[in-house]
Amino acid sequence: MIKIIAIHGFLGNNEMWKELLPSTFSFYTPQMAGHGNKDSLPTDSIEDFAQHILQQIDLEESDEYIWIGHSMGGYVAAHLAKTFSDKTKALAFFHSTGDADSELKKQDRLRAIEAAEKHKVLYATNLIDGLFHSANEHRNTIDEQLQKIESMSAESIVQSLRAMRERESSISFLITAKFPIYYFAGANDKVLSLEKMNAEWTLLPSAKITIVPEIGHMGHIENIPAAKKFIEEVLSEFVS
Numbered sequence: 001m002i003k004i005i006a007i008h009g010f011l012g013n014n015e016m017w018k019e020l021l022p023s024t025f026s027f028y029t030p031q032m033a034g035h036g037n038k039d040s041l042p043t044d045s046i047e048d049f050a051q052h053i054l055q056q057i058d059l060e061e062s063d064e065y066i067w068i069g070h071s072m073g074g075y076v077a078a079h080l081a082k083t084f085s086d087k088t089k090a091l092a093f094f095h096s097t098g099d100a101d102s103e104l105k106k107q108d109r110l111r112a113i114e115a116a117e118k119h120k121v122l123y124a125t126n127l128i129d130g131l132f133h134s135a136n137e138h139r140n141t142i143d144e145q146l147q148k149i150e151s152m153s154a155e156s157i158v159q160s161l162r163a164m165r166e167r168e169s170s171i172s173f174l175i176t177a178k179f180p181i182y183y184f185a186g187a188n189d190k191v192l193s194l195e196k197m198n199a200e201w202t203l204l205p206s207a208k209i210t211i212v213p214e215i216g217h218m219g220h221i222e223n224i225p226a227a228k229k230f231i232e233e234v235l236s237e238f239v240s
Contacts, residue, residue: 001060001062001063001064002063002064002065002066002089002238003028003057003063003064003065003066004025004026004027004028004065004066004068004235005027005028005029005030005053005057005065005066005067005068005077005080006021006027006028006029006068006069006070006073006231007029007030007032007053007067007068007069007070007073007074007076007077008029008031008032008035008070008073009069009070009071009072009073009074009095009096010071010072010160010161010164011035011124011127011128011145011149011152011157011160012035012070012071012073012145013031013035013036013148014029014030014031016070016220017029017220019220019224019228020220020224020227020228020231021231022228022231022232022235025235028056028057030052030053030056030057031056032049032052032053032072032073032076032160033048033049033052033156034152034153034155034156034157034159034160035152035156035160036148036151036152043159043163044159044162044163044166045163045166045167046075046076046079046163046164046166046167047079048163049076049160049163050076050079050080050083053076053080054080063087064087064088064089065080065081065084065087065088065089066088066089066090066091066092066234066235066238067080067081067088067090067091067092068092068094068231068234069092069093069094069096070094070095070096070220071094071095071096071191071217072096072160072163072164073094073096074093074094074095074096074097074098075096075097075164075167075170077091077092077093077096078091078093078096078098078170078173078174079167079170081170081177081179082170082173085173085177085178085179088177088179089179089238090179090180090181090182090234090237090238091174091177091179091180091181091182092181092182092183092184092230092231092234093181093182093183093184094184094219094220094227094230095184095185095186095189095191095192095217095218095219096183096192097192097196097197097200098169098170098171098173098174098181098200098204099169099170099171099200100167100168100169101164101165101167105165106165109161109162109164109165110165112127112161113158113161113162116154116157116158116161117154117158120149120152120154120157121146121149121150123157124146124149124157125146128142128145128146129142130190130191130216131190131191131216131217131218132216132217132218132221132222133186133188133214133215133216133222138218138221138222141221171200171203171204174203174204175203175204180206180207180208180237181204181206181207181208182207182208182209182210182230182233182234183197183201183207183208183209183210184210184212184219184227184230185197185209185210185211185212186211186212186215186216186217186218186219186222187211187212187213187214187215188213188214188215188216189215189216189217190216190217191216191217192217194211210226210230210233212226212227
């Protein structure tokens with residue numbers, strides 16, 4: 001049985017998928033540790049986040065997997081695809097990358113940790129606005145997301161930042177992977193610029209890439225039809 005697992009991103013939640021996933025398929029949309037599920041303890045490694053995801057899935061020996069991950073969720077999905085490489089049918093990066101943080105980005109993470117420890121809501125507000133190509137067009141949605149983030153502890157935010165900062169690159173694994181790899185990218189993404197992503201895609205010439213104009217890092221809000229079409233295309237090759 002093919003199980004489709006869609007993992008949300010940093011400061012997000014599994015509700016992000018509700019308008020994107022076609023009703024003709026069955027999905028697992030787990031919640032990442034520290035992101036609204038009060039029974040989960042924060043963790044500071046991508047490996048631990050992955051283990052928490054697996055606890056929410058009914059694993060069977062005969063299972064095969066399609067992994068879809070938004071942003072930080074893509075880092076977790078890549079780790080799980082590597083863990084279950086023989087059983088992975090496809091891996092889809094949704095505004096995400098298989099690479100590790102650059103040294104410059106690691107310094108940015110340290111500043112983010114300091115900011116989140118001082119004032120988590122102010123940090124989140126500044127961060128989320130920068131994820132959109134045009135934040136003012138989505139102000140109501142952003143405000144709703146910020147209200148949900150208020151229930152997250154500063155510790156959960158900091159541990160997530162540490163996990164992203166310390167993650168290892170998956171590029172060498174992806175180069176040799178026997179399953180198809182997909183990317184959904186925003187042409188105006190300030191987090192993952194096309195310049196950075198083009199360098200990654202050059203190493204993965206068989207990857208299937210979708211670039212959407214006039215969106216940033218939040219395609220599930222900025223262009224729902226394009227995001228939904230991308231997921232349907234990923235699934236169409238494997239699930240009838």
